[in-house]
Amino acid sequence: MTVPACSPAIQWYSKGRPASVVRRRKSPGGILDLLEMACPAGDVSRPALPGIVLHHDLIGGSRVSGDLGGGRFDVTSRKGDLTLAAPNFATFAVVEASRHLCSLMFPLAQWQKMLDEAANGDFSLDLSQIYGRMFDSPVIRSALRDLWALSDVEGAPSRLLAQAAGCEILAELCRLAGSPLVSGRGGLAPWAERRCLELMRVRLSEDISLDELAAEAQLSPFHFARMFKQSLGVPPRVYLTRLRVEKACELLEMTDLPITEIALEVGYSSNQVLARVFLKHMRLSPSDYRRAVRDPVCSIALP
Structure with missing residues (x-):
């Protein structure tokens, strides 16, 4: 994939009035844009952007009216609702109360080729059955939750994490719209x-x-x-994390390399990121692990 410096969606939400509502932002190389936003009541319309935008309502309870590309609607949102906005469509939306949203944006320039391959060259973004509709999907909610959680642990999402999560979510959106993508049969050779x-x-x-x-x-x-x-x-991203933790364990056991150097050796940007990942998977810090494996009488119990 060609990786742009900054997607049009991020450019829009980084300027003027929209910038004031953004609370968190994760944007791994323009593959996906993740935004957490606290939107005030009122007009939240935006210009056309070349990508589909998925909104996850974290609190619900607000009346919302407008058009996100699938026709006019007027509904009261519920906690956990998902809403999809069409690409290249100037959305119109008015909300009666403040909303807390997590939004995921798919720049089409980064995804069109992959989706065409998945649909044997016949992919269409005609998801009109769900554009602008409030819907629920445990699959998508779980993927979004994991994406944010892993981003918080590892920093900006890796390309592998962003692409794998994006594939899972887009496949589910196509299924919900009645245009399921054909999946590969069986496992890898x-x-x-x-x-x-x-x-x-x-x-x-x-x-x-x-x-x-x-x-x-x-x-x-x-x-x-x-x-x-x-x-x-397990997905490729989970397997890669396992390999990184295993290699970190080996280096902590067999070498005297500083933990910062070990972090870089296994693909993490700092010793703090390695510590968060290590604590999650091994239930102790890299320093405690090194002491435990080198000192037979150490009181720390290894997992």
Whole structure:
């Protein structure tokens, strides 16, 4: 994927009145834009943007009217509701009370090729059945929750995390709109699995992308993500984190490298990020782990 410096959506929400409502922002290389926003009551219309925008209402209870690309609506939102805004459409919306939203934006320039491959060249963004409608999806809510949680632990989402989460969410949106994407059958071929895992290990310190792993398996990124999970039991991003934690453990046990250097060696930007990931998976800090494995009488119990 070609990675732009800043997507049109981020440009819009970084200027003027919209900038004042943004509370958190995560934007991994223009692949996805994640925004948490506290929107006041009133007119929240925006110009046309070249991407679809998914809103997740965190509090509900506000009457909302307007048009997000699927026709006029007038509804009262509920906590957890999802709403989709159409691409290249100047949305109109008025809310009667303040809203707390998490929004996920898919720049089309980054996703069109992948979606075309997933649909055998016949992908259409005609999701008119759900544009502007309030709907629920446990699959999407879970993916959004995981995406934010992992972003908070690891900092800006990796390209692998952003692309894999985006594939899962877009596939579910297409299914809900009545245009399900055809998924790959079965798991990875043994040779493809071996080559992908080796590539992960060799490039552990890098921000490897879903595109690169898929190319190694000679598959489209969309089909690769699903087939990898069928073969290994977890998504590529989860498996990569496991490899990084395993390598960090090895380096803590076998070397005297500073923890900051170990963090960079296994693909994390700082020792603080490594500490958060390590604590989540090993239930103790890297320093405590090093002391525990080197001191037989250490009172810290390893997981």
